[in-house]
Amino acid sequence: MTTPDPNVSAVMSERALLINVAYRLLGSMAEAEDVVQETYARWYSMSPAQQEAIGSPGGWLTKVATRICFDLLGSARVRRESYVGEWIPEPLPDLTEWGGERPGGITADPADRVTLDESVTMAFLVVLESMTPAERVAFILHDVFRYPFAEVAEIVGRTPAACRQLAFSARRRIGAAQVPVTPAVRQARIVGEFKRAWEAKDIDALIALLDPGATVTADGGGRVGTVLRPVEGAAQIVRMLVNLAGRQRGLTLLERTVNGRPGLVAEQDGAIVTVVAFDVEGDRITHIWAVRNPDKLRSWTARSSEGS
16 A cells, blocks of 8 residues: 655645745736646656755746746736736636636646735736736735745845845835725625616716726726727726716626725626726725636636626
8 A cells, every 4th residue: 555645745835835926927817827737747757865854845836936926927017018908917816716627627726826905906906917027026925924035035136135135125016006095895885886876877976986087997808809008097988987877788786895995796597707897985986997808717617697
C-alpha cells in the first residue's frame, strides 16, 4: 500500500491563496486559473529531491505564480491596445452564486473562489489597472497579502527599497481615487431604486440617483454590441438607459452581489448576458461598469428570478 505524501495536501492547500493573488493581479479568473495550473505544473515537473530541498513550498508556489502574473501583466498591456472597446476586470459573483459546474463539465472547487473584500471591488480593480506591473505586484503582495518587501524584491527584480517606493506610489493612486465607503445597506437600497427606475423608464428618478458627473463603462470585447467608449454625464447616461430599456425585449434585471458589492445582472432567455457593478458616493451613483463580454461571465450561472 502506497503511503500518502504529506507534502501533496500541504502544496494543494495553497491553491486558494494562489487564486486570490492571481485574480487581484490580473483581474481575470480565466487567466488566474491558467497561472495556478502552470505553477503546479512547474512544481510537479521537479524531482522529489528538488521538492524536498524547498524549505517553504507555499512560498515557492506564491513566488512562481506571481512571477508568471508579472510577465503576463506586461504582455496584457500590449494585448489591450487591440481590445475592442473598453477592458473591464472580470466580475465575480457572491460565493453562494457560484455555479456547481463550470463550462466543460468541470465542477467548481471552493479553492477556485476569490475572497470578496475591499481589494476586489470593481472600483479598486479599475484603479489597479492604471498601475505599472511592478507597482501592482508590490502593492498587492505587501499591502493586501502582507509579504515583506524583501520577498517582493525577489519577484520583481528590484531592491526592497525600490519595492517600498513602488508600493507607496500605488498606495497614493489608490488614495487619490478613494471616496468614503457607503454602507452596503445604503448601496443596496440605491441599486434597488436604480433597477426599478430603469425598468419603469423613470427619467426623473434616474437623474436623481446619478451623480451629475457619473460615468458608464461597458465591456463587450467585440463579442456583443455595447458602447465602445465611456458615457459621461447623468443626462447622457439616462438617455442611453431609456433607449436600451426600449430596445431590449425579454430582459430581466436581478439584484446580485458583484465583487462583494450590491450590483445587478441582466438575464435573457434564462442566461445572464450582462453583469453591472456600481460605485456609490453618498446617495449618488458615480460609476457604472457593465460587463457583457461572454468570456468574462463564465463564473455566473443563469438564476431563477423567483424571489427577486
